[in-house]
Each structure stands twice: as structure tokens, then as C-alpha cells.
Amino acid sequence: MKTEILKISGLLIGLIFVFSLFPLASAAVVWSDNFDDGNYDDWNVTVGDWRVTDGILETYYVDSYETGIWHDSSQIEGTWSFDVYHGSSSSAHESVCMFMANGTDTPTDYYGYGIRFSVNSIFLVKQTGSFLSLSSLAFVMIEGLVTTWTHIDVTRNSAGEFNVYFNATSTIAEPDITVVHTEYSYSERFVVATAGILLKLDNVIVDDTILITPPTTTTTTTTNTTTTTTNGGTTPLPIDTTLLIAGAGVVGVIIIAVVVLKRR
Numbered sequence: 001m002k003t004e005i006l007k008i009s010g011l012l013i014g015l016i017f018v019f020s021l022f023p024l025a026s027a028a029v030v031w032s033d034n035f036d037d038g039n040y041d042d043w044n045v046t047v048g049d050w051r052v053t054d055g056i057l058e059t060y061y062v063d064s065y066e067t068g069i070w071h072d073s074s075q076i077e078g079t080w081s082f083d084v085y086h087g088s089s090s091s092a093h094e095s096v097c098m099f100m101a102n103g104t105d106t107p108t109d110y111y112g113y114g115i116r117f118s119v120n121s122i123f124l125v126k127q128t129g130s131f132l133s134l135s136s137l138a139f140v141m142i143e144g145l146v147t148t149w150t151h152i153d154v155t156r157n158s159a160g161e162f163n164v165y166f167n168a169t170s171t172i173a174e175p176d177i178t179v180v181h182t183e184y185s186y187s188e189r190f191v192v193a194t195a196g197i198l199l200k201l202d203n204v205i206v207d208d209t210i211l212i213t214p215p216t217t218t219t220t221t222t223t224n225t226t227t228t229t230t231n232g233g234t235t236p237l238p239i240d241t242t243l244l245i246a247g248a249g250v251v252g253v254i255i256i257a258v259v260v261l262k263r264r
């Protein structure tokens with residue numbers, strides 16, 4: 001009986017240890033949607049026609065030139081990642097993904113920050129109300145934006161520094177846009193809006209951690225005054241650390257269980 005109590009107590013302590021670590025793993029992603037369940041149940045349409053086809057959210061034309069849709073999102077620091085596809089070569093198309101947006105009494109008007117796409121440019125914008133009231137904070141010209149998928153990563157830290165990456169494949173990618181802007185530090189929604197173009201959206205992930213760290217450039221001066229520049233920024237994704245810790249927890253349980261069993 002005493003052995004059984006010891007055994008159960010040992011396992012319980014081990015399990016408590018492991019489960020105390022898992023909030024670290026699950027707290028990172030605040031919300032996400034890859035539409036692979038075939039619906040957009042957590043989204044709210046403000047204008048136009050939307051549907052999910054083959055695990056992708058897309059607009060389709062019925063009679064509305066404009067489309068708009070939003071998801072609850074209050075994150076103001078961390079990483080916003082998503083894939084967008086623009087399916088038209090119209091020279092007048094506009095679309096915007098507002099990753100930090102505050103609603104107004106007018107359903108299509110927002111205040112906040114977003115990524116705006118035109119035919120050959122991607123902008124980090126500040127929106128002040130109307131869809132047409134966009135101020136460019138920075139932009140880059142980009143080739144082949146239409147009829148191809150573009151992966152966007154936006155990071156924002158507590159000082160209001162935005163880093164925007166297009167088609168980044170590495171955790172130490174050079175940001176395409178770096179801007180510090182602190183006018184808005186509040187968010188209610190993640191909004192996608194278009195005018196005159198068919199848009200597809202997939203793999204939206206909002207994480208409370210900055211997952212992409214720009215390379216840090218350090219200058220080292222040696223005794224003969226030669227200056228060398230090295231790239232750092234090898235910080236691994238937090239999930240790696242968390243998994244290691246969780247793994248250590250599992251090992252802890254096994255060790256405790258072995259010790260308990262040996263004491264029988």
C-alpha cells in the first residue's frame with residue numbers, strides 16, 4: 001500500500017511538472033486560421049462575398065466591387081504571418097490586411113496599421129477611418145505581385161518598431177521595411193479589405209512573440225584598426241526552447257517513475 005502511494009505520488013509530481021510547462025508552448029500562438037476545416041466561422045463579413053475553397057479563404061464576385069472581412073484580434077506586439085494571393089491584373093486594384101485595427105461605427109472604417117498591396121508595391125500603412133484614408137509609412141516595389149502567393153510576416157515590439165518581411169524563409173531575414181510608429185497601441189480586429197480585385201488568404205498566424213529577429217550587425221575593431229562586420233541574430237524560435245523544456249519534463253517523469261518502481 002505504501003509503495004502504491006509512493007508510486008502514485010511520484011507520477012503526480014512528474015505530471016504536474018510537465019503540465020506546468022505546457023502553457024509556455026500553447027501561449028505563443030494567440031490565434032490562427034488555415035481554413036483547412038472548410039469554413040470561416042470565426043470571421044465576420046462586412047461587405048462582399050467570401051467563401052472557403054480547398055482550404056483557402058477567397059473573395060468572389062457577385063455584385064460588390066468591395067469586400068471586407070474581420071477576425072477578433074487584440075494583439076499589438078508579436079508576429080503576424082499570413083499568405084495572400086491577388087488574382088487579377090487590373091491596374092486599379094487595392095487591398096489591405098489590417099493586422100492591428102480598431103473598428104468604428106461605420107463597418108468598413110478602421111483606425112490602425114496594415115499591409116497594403118497595389119499592383120507592384122507593398123506598403124506598411126496607417127489607416128485613419130475610410131479604406132481610402134491610408135498613409136504610407138514605408139513601401140517597397142516588388143515584382144510579380146499579381147497571380148502569385150506572397151508570404152507576409154510583420155513583427156512589432158513594445159517600442160512600436162515594425163519589421164515587415166516578404167517571402168522570408170529564414171529566422172534571420174533582413175526586414176524589407178523597418179518603421180517605428182506609436183500613434184496606435186490598441187487593436188480589436190484583424191481586417192482584410194479589397195476593392196476591385198479577387199483576393200485569397202491562408203495560413204494566418206498571430207503570435208505573441210517576435211519570431212523573426214533581424215540580423216544584428218556588430219562592428220568589431222581590432223588592434224590594427226581593421227573593421228569587420230558579422231551577422232548575428234541566431235536566436236532560435238521560442239518554440240524550440242519550449243519543446244526542449246517539455247522534453248526535459250517528460251524525461252523527468254520517466255526518471256521519477258523508474259525511481260518509484262525501483263523502491264518497490
Ligand SMILES: [Ca+2]
Nearest residue numbers: 037039040041
Ligand atoms: Ca474555420
Ligand SMILES: [Ca+2]
Nearest residue numbers: 034036055202
Ligand atoms: Ca489552408
